[in-house]
Amino acid sequence: MLQTLPLVFVLVGLVLYTVLAGADFGAGIWRLVSDRGTRGQALREHANHSMGPVWEANHVWLIFVLTVTWTAYPSFFGSVASTLAVALFLAGVGIILRGAGYALRSGVRSDRELALIDGAFAVASLITPFALGAAAGGIAAERVPVGNAAGDLFASWTGPVSILAGVLAVVFSAYLAAVYLAADAAREHPELVEPFRRRALAAGLAAGAVAAAGLGVLHADAHSLYAGLLSRGALACVIVSALAGAATLGFVIVGRFEAARYGAGLAVAGVIAGWAIARYPTLLPGLSVHRAAAGHDTLVTLIVAVVAGGALLFPALGLLFSLTLRGRLAPGESTPEPIRAARPLGGAVRARLAVALLIVGIGMLNAASAPWAHAVGVVSLFAFMIVAFASLVPAALADEG
Amino acid sequence: MSIPPLGAALAPVHQRYLLEARQMQALSFAVHIPLVCFGIAFPAMVLFLEWLHLRTGDPLYRTLARRWSRIVLALFAVGVITGTILSFEMGLLWPNFTATFGSVFGLGFAIEGFSFFMEAIFIGIYAYGWDRMSPRAHWLSGIPIVITGFTGSLMVISVNAWMNHPGGFALHAGHVVDVDPLRALFGNPYLWSELIHMYIAGYMVTGFLVAGCYAFGRLRGNRIPPTRYQRVALTIPLTIACVAAPVQVLVGDWVARDVAVDQPIKLAAIEGLYPTTRGASEHLLGWYTDGQIKDGIAIPHLLSLLAYHSWDARVQGLDTVPAAQRPPINVVRFAFQTMVGIGTLLALLGIAYLVIRIRRRPLPDSRWVNGALVLAGPAATVALIAGWVTTEVGRQPWVVYRVMPTADAVTGAGGIPVGYGTLVVTYLAVGAGLVWVLRRLARAPLSEREATLPGAAGATPQGP
Ligand code: HDD
Ligand code: HEM
Ligand code: HEM
Numbered sequence: 001m002l003q004t005l006p007l008v009f010v011l012v013g014l015v016l017y018t019v020l021a022g023a024d025f026g027a028g029i030w031r032l033v034s035d036r037g038t039r040g041q042a043l044r045e046h047a048n049h050s051m052g053p054v055w056e057a058n059h060v061w062l063i064f065v066l067t068v069t070w071t072a073y074p075s076f077f078g079s080v081a082s083t084l085a086v087a088l089f090l091a092g093v094g095i096i097l098r099g100a101g102y103a104l105r106s107g108v109r110s111d112r113e114l115a116l117i118d119g120a121f122a123v124a125s126l127i128t129p130f131a132l133g134a135a136a137g138g139i140a141a142e143r144v145p146v147g148n149a150a151g152d153l154f155a156s157w158t159g160p161v162s163i164l165a166g167v168l169a170v171v172f173s174a175y176l177a178a179v180y181l182a183a184d185a186a187r188e189h190p191e192l193v194e195p196f197r198r199r200a201l202a203a204g205l206a207a208g209a210v211a212a213a214g215l216g217v218l219h220a221d222a223h224s225l226y227a228g229l230l231s232r233g234a235l236a237c238v239i240v241s242a243l244a245g246a247a248t249l250g251f252v253i254v255g256r257f258e259a260a261r262y263g264a265g266l267a268v269a270g271v272i273a274g275w276a277i278a279r280y281p282t283l284l285p286g287l288s289v290h291r292a293a294a295g296h297d298t299l300v301t302l303i304v305a306v307v308a309g310g311a312l313l314f315p316a317l318g319l320l321f322s323l324t325l326r327g328r329l330a331p332g333e334s335t336p337e338p339i340r341a342a343r344p345l346g347g348a349v350r351a352r353l354a355v356a357l358l359i360v361g362i363g364m365l366n367a368a369s370a371p372w373a374h375a376v377g378v379v380s381l382f383a384f385m386i387v388a389f390a391s392l393v394p395a396a397l398a399d400e401g
Numbered sequence: 402m403s404i405p406p407l408g409a410a411l412a413p414v415h416q417r418y419l420l421e422a423r424q425m426q427a428l429s430f431a432v433h434i435p436l437v438c439f440g441i442a443f444p445a446m447v448l449f450l451e452w453l454h455l456r457t458g459d460p461l462y463r464t465l466a467r468r469w470s471r472i473v474l475a476l477f478a479v480g481v482i483t484g485t486i487l488s489f490e491m492g493l494l495w496p497n498f499t500a501t502f503g504s505v506f507g508l509g510f511a512i513e514g515f516s517f518f519m520e521a522i523f524i525g526i527y528a529y530g531w532d533r534m535s536p537r538a539h540w541l542s543g544i545p546i547v548i549t550g551f552t553g554s555l556m557v558i559s560v561n562a563w564m565n566h567p568g569g570f571a572l573h574a575g576h577v578v579d580v581d582p583l584r585a586l587f588g589n590p591y592l593w594s595e596l597i598h599m600y601i602a603g604y605m606v607t608g609f610l611v612a613g614c615y616a617f618g619r620l621r622g623n624r625i626p627p628t629r630y631q632r633v634a635l636t637i638p639l640t641i642a643c644v645a646a647p648v649q650v651l652v653g654d655w656v657a658r659d660v661a662v663d664q665p666i667k668l669a670a671i672e673g674l675y676p677t678t679r680g681a682s683e684h685l686l687g688w689y690t691d692g693q694i695k696d697g698i699a700i701p702h703l704l705s706l707l708a709y710h711s712w713d714a715r716v717q718g719l720d721t722v723p724a725a726q727r728p729p730i731n732v733v734r735f736a737f738q739t740m741v742g743i744g745t746l747l748a749l750l751g752i753a754y755l756v757i758r759i760r761r762r763p764l765p766d767s768r769w770v771n772g773a774l775v776l777a778g779p780a781a782t783v784a785l786i787a788g789w790v791t792t793e794v795g796r797q798p799w800v801v802y803r804v805m806p807t808a809d810a811v812t813g814a815g816g817i818p819v820g821y822g823t824l825v826v827t828y829l830a831v832g833a834g835l836v837w838v839l840r841r842l843a844r845a846p847l848s849e850r851e852a853t854l855p856g857a858a859g860a861t862p863q864g865p
Binding site: 059060062063064066067068070071072073074075077078079080081082083085086088089091092093095096097098099100102103104106107108109146147148149150153294295297298301302305306309312313316317319320323351361362365366369371374375377378381384385388389392393395396397 | 482512517525580581590654
């Protein structure tokens with residue numbers, strides 16, 4: 001139980017990353033395929049604006065997955081990362097280019113610059129989910145042995161299952177993005193709802209087709225996983241996933257996009273849970289969860305940290321998403337704000353206090369050597385900096401004015 | 402002292418391109434760390450401006466805070482992606498380090514992950530929420546950014562301090578057992594000096610760089626007298642950096658004494674001290690060859706005095722370990738001297754500025770003063786990187802000091818030079834793009850409403 005709980009965290013993180021960051025990748029992909037005219041332009045602008053405030057937070061789920069994995073299952077992480085180095089490096093380069101795209105877009109002035117940045121952004125948005133999907137496929141198809149780069153650097157992530165998983169990740173991202181953008185458009189750009197709805201349908205059908213074809217590929221290339229998926233609880237997960245997938249398309253047809261997003265999330269969760277159950281307790285060939293897991297104290301501290309972190313995180317995430325979904329963070333007119341009467345800034349120079357703090361700080365930090373003295377010294381020096389700043393700046397600003 | 406062989410989790414392999422792997426790691430850090438300085442210090446400056454606005458109602462402060470918050474956002478985006486690359490490299494370059502010790506230090510990064518999560522969320526709310534929230538709520542939404550900037554650096558440094566002064570686990574028959582992650586990360590005396598030193602460095606780098614941008618604007622357009630906008634934008638970051646700079650020298654002394662206690666070989670490399678010596682001299686400048694410093698200036702007894710507060714203290718020399726366990730002396734020494742030299746100059750600059758301000762004189766708007774301010778930012782950044790070179794290269798050949806050699810940590814995968822080359826090209830492109838976008842943001846005219854505000858006129862072309 002203790003040894004499995006972090007794995008559950010990792011899988012939940014993976015589902016959230018796929019759904020949330022997937023929409024973000026997809027928004028990049030749609031920039032590639034939307035036409036050059038003004039309508040294509042409007043679609044691209046919309047994609048950029050609605051992802052802007054949330055993409056960084058979405059992206060951190062990947063960091064979460066990585067750090068929990070290497071803390072709880074270090075040897076699993078080392079084996080996977082060293083063998084799948086090429087795929088992961090490609091994903092990393094894609095992530096750099098995408099992040100840079102967001103940063104650069106704010107300085108754009110001409111259409112040509114925009115086209116260049118959007119193009120690079122879109123290509124990176126294709127590479128990253130494909131590479132990550134292919135890496136996951138390599139693990140699923142048992143092409144990653146235990147050891148330091150013990151598997152083949154290329155064959156490990158270019159087998160049929162990997163290609164399948166990579167393509168599925170791309171198509172699915174495009175689907176999620178179209179659903180998300182259609183929902184978002186309903187609020188401010190009603191004329192964009194229909195184009196995104198049509199895109200969502202096309203991508204959703206494609207994702208369904210790839211997933212169905214995937215069963216055949218698994219049968220041929222990863223037979224033990226295939227057999228595992230058809231047994232025990234795994235089959236139930238796969239069925240839930242398929243039903244959710246069908247339902248989400250239905251929601252798109254009738255234009256209920258919010259429900260469609262949850263359905264899509266459930267479909268991903270079903271696949272990932274099915275995979276985990278089918279393989280449990282094996283992580284890699286010859287490496288079980290129990291052998292890979294870190295010691296008792298590490299696992300307990302990690303679990304406490306994740307639960308405590310989650311208790312802070314989810315309310316904050318809820319705030320961000322509710323502000324975004326209600327359109328509170330869209331660029332728009334500013335509400336003029338109440339200007340209170342100017343109050344003079346208190347600016348008496350607390351020079352004596354500052355000098356005293358500085359002397360205490362030097363004495364305690366630099367002359368004394370006991371740890372407690374160092375602590376007092378550091379606190380005094382920080383207090384010195386704050387007092388000095390607080391007494392100099394208001395005077396300086398008043399002089400300037 | 403003999404060190405028991407370590408049974409690494411994955412078998413160590415011979416890696417032809419170990420040096421390239423190290424350089425790739427160094428490059429990734431050299432890109433990430435200056436950016437995170439802005440994550441540490443810039444939000445506090447923006448919040449201070451916004452607070453001034455809330456208190457005085459003066460729209461100028463709001464205009465400035467708003468413009469800076471856009472820069473925070475752009476730099477944060479690049480900080481996030483370079484940090485993600487670092488996380489990848491923990492597995493791509495050093496799988497055996499992570500596989501062997503992930504259970505010891507990993508927790509630090511896991512908590513750090515949450516910290517960044519909160520930071521990303523609130524930066525999103527803050528930067529996009531200017532017009533959409535009540536002024537007070539908006540200001541409050543910035544507070545978590547300042548806190549997470551601190552906790553994020555705390556967590557990372559706790560890992561680095563552990564690598565420099567490992568504890569919180571035992572080696573049993575060469576295997577890592579009895580792991581106590583909290584003690585490993587936070588029960589480590591080495592952590593506190595490193596953390597404070599880095600945190601202050603963040604404020605210095607950000608303060609001097611931001612002030613330098615406006616000083617640069619003055620250099621180019623100093624026919625017209627500075628606008629109030631320009632003076633405010635220069636004064637606040639400059640005062641912060643100038644208050645921090647002298648304190649950084651004091652903290653640096655503390656760091657150095659911790660190094661003397663816990664990593665005597667690193668200290669010997671920093672000083673180029675070959676024979677173990679009582680009452681050792683300090684050498685300024687010069688070059689280390691054949692066990693001594695050539696062409697340096699020797700100050701008798703100073704090293705013993707600085708490191709151990711005693712005239713005749715014995716300082717351990719490089720001769721106490723085999724040649725294979727010494728770091729590259731001249732790299733470490735040169736980096737250290739660079740940091741200390743720059744640190745001293747910046748402290749003097751800081752003191753000079755403080756004296757001017759205490760006497761309530763205006764800062765002279767001359768070419769020399771503005772030129773010095775323009776140089777101070779890049780100089781602080783060089784000191785920052787040089788400090789990390791001292792720490793990290795000075796720890797070599799160990800990745801976990803005296804426990805795991807870097808050569809045992811490295812990946813067995815081929816193609817490191819290809820990856821390294823790709824990363825260099827990518828970072829060059831991103832760097833060029835970043836310079837481009839920052840200049841664009843700096844030149845962007847104030848929006849119409851902003852431009853009509855009192856005090857903002859004429860602020861357009863000379864700085865962000
Ligand atoms: C603005 C940047 C800056 C400035 C002006 C200074 N430092 Fe520094 N120094 C750093 C930025 C830095 C750093 C980059 O932040 C390091 C790297 C690791 C760390 O904790 O801080 C560092 C490391 C570092 C180390 C190595 C610690 C280790 O190996 O763990 C020593 C001994 C000093 N510093 C000492 C000094 C002294 C005596 C200074 C006085 C002039 C000084 N530093 C100025
Ligand atoms: C946790 C925090 C860490 C921090 C803050 C840190 C910091 C740094 C910095 C700033 C450099 C650059 C030196 C330069 O520019 O030349 C560097 C270099 C290096 N780091 Fe670290 N590091 C950390 C963890 C690691 C890890 C996990 C490893 C690998 C296992 C590592 C191994 C190295 C190596 C091998 C170099 C290159 C040294 C050389 O060029 O000889 N460090 N590190
Ligand atoms: C000197 C050492 C370091 C400090 C002080 C530091 C601090 C920070 C800070 C403050 C941020 C927030 C981003 C920003 O404001 O730009 C950040 C981002 C990040 N850092 Fe570092 N970091 C250091 C080294 C490392 C190392 C060694 C790693 C991993 C191995 C790392 C991984 C990350 C990651 C993954 C992010 C992105 C988080 C996100 O997505 O929000 N950093 N770092």
